[in-house]
Amino acid sequence: MKLTTAPEPDGRIGAMLSVEGLTVTFPALGSRVIDDINFTIEKGKTIGLVGESGSGKSMTSLAIMGLLPEGAAVEGSVSYWGEQLLGNPDSAMRRLRGDRIAMIFQDxxxxxxxxxxxxxxxxxxxxxxxxxxxxxxxxxxxxxxxxxxxxxxxxxxxxxxxxxxxxxxxxxxxxxxxxxxPDLIIADEPTTALDVTVQAQILTLMSDLQDSTGAGMLFITHDLAVVSDVADSIVVMQRGKTVEQGTAEAIFSWPESDYTRALLAATPRLDDIVDLPEPLRGTR
Ligand SMILES: Nc1ncnc2c1ncn2[C@@H]1O[C@H](COP(=O)(O)OP(=O)(O)O)[C@@H](O)[C@H]1O
Ligand SMILES: [Mg+2]
Structure with missing residues (x-):
């Protein structure tokens, strides 16, 4: 049987956001800060992007938004409802940012x-x-x-x-x-500056808002425990590369790499610390 993708009601086809082979280098510095990152975000779903500080999480989000710093070169593909965003003129990106694609930062x-x-x-x-x-x-x-x-x-x-x-x-x-x-929310460490109880309240809020709006979300954190409560799938990054990726359940139940296991061991789950409301309680 031939598999076809049902078009969105307004004629859109396929994934909301599709990131393929995303690579960012600083040619003048000879550095490669992210290398071959791949994931898709479907409507209403959350991708958790996790890794230690400096692993390239923010560079990934900046590349998607067209906000990379001076001197950065980008390769690969970022398509938003089938429209290529890499190389899009700044004016087009400004129209998307804050409208269809929203950002929430740490501070x-x-x-x-x-x-x-x-x-x-x-x-x-x-x-x-x-x-x-x-x-x-x-x-x-x-x-x-x-x-x-x-x-x-x-x-x-x-x-x-x-x-x-x-x-x-x-x-x-x-x-x-x-x-x-917006139909896509990019949240870069949105709760990192908050104490753990407030963090749980904000996560509950974001998860409720997402349920009611159906927005897709890229949720970035260094804290694997946080993402366990909000993400459908997870990409684990280290030094710019993907270490492993899969459904949240698979990553938590059967982490393949030592790095992921170390991240898991380093972070107590939120619901071990505070009494989380039902939708955020983990299954592990
Ligand atoms: N303006 C810049 N020029 C060159 N390299 C940078 C710049 N900003 C950050 N980097 C490097 O990019 C890498 C990834 O950084 P970043 O994406 O901010 O990590 P994370 O968000 O995971 O903590 C780091 O090694 C950092 O040193
Ligand atoms: Mg960062």
Whole structure:
């Protein structure tokens, strides 16, 4: 029997994001920071990208987003609903970023502008892509803050970043990332700066939001325990290369490499530490 892929309702075919042979070098330095990375992200699914610090996780996400630093050369293929992103002009990438593809980074304090209210910043993230009046966008910002469960959003929308706790600031960043309803979310160490209880709350939130929006997610962390609770499949990286990859279940139950086993041994699972809500409890 011939296998065919059912087209998406709006005519899209195949995987949301398909990364093939992705390689990043710095020719002037003679360094190869990622080497032949391959994975796909389907709608509603999460890929966990795991590895120790310096293994090339952030370079992978920057290459996908077209945000590599000066001097980097990229090879391979990154296709988003069949459209090749590598070599796309900057203007096209700017239109995608923050709209169809959203990013969440580790450190919300350095990503938020201290001189503007959080509501203004969420509203501008919306207006950049969708236009409309400031007043309309303020309403969208309040709604986005409610969605990420920031209490008293109608009042908090006019507060400045320093008036929020670390966990609440990360919720603001998530609200900003989700305000245009992206279908792909790239989260680079989104919970690393948070203490373990807040980390669990943010993971629950992200997992709930993903369930309700059906977005695909690339979830990057150095912490294999974190990814065990959110990822459908996992790519383990070391020094720019894939050490192993597979379903989360396979990686946790039958880790093949010593490196993965060492990562597993190094990190206690979140639910060994705090009482996680049901959807995040692991099966190991
Ligand atoms: N601007 C740069 N120029 C050259 N090499 C870099 C640059 N930024 C990072 N690197 C190197 O790329 C490798 C991967 O880094 P990175 O992707 O940030 O790792 P991770 O996110 O897994 O901690 C590291 O060896 C790092 O030293
Ligand atoms: Mg990184």
């Amino acid at each position: 919300p304090l350095s990503s938020l502008n201290p001189y503007f209210t959080v509501g203004f910043q969420i509203a501008e993230a919306y207006r950049t892509h969708r236009g409309g009046s400031r007043r309309q966008a303020r309403g969208v910002a309040v709604e986005a803050m409610r969605q990420v469960r920031i209490p008293d959003a109608e009042r908090r929308v006019d507060h400045y970043p320093h008036q929020f706790s670390g966990g609440m600031r990360q919720r603001v960043m998530i609200a900003m990332a989700l305000v245009c309803q």
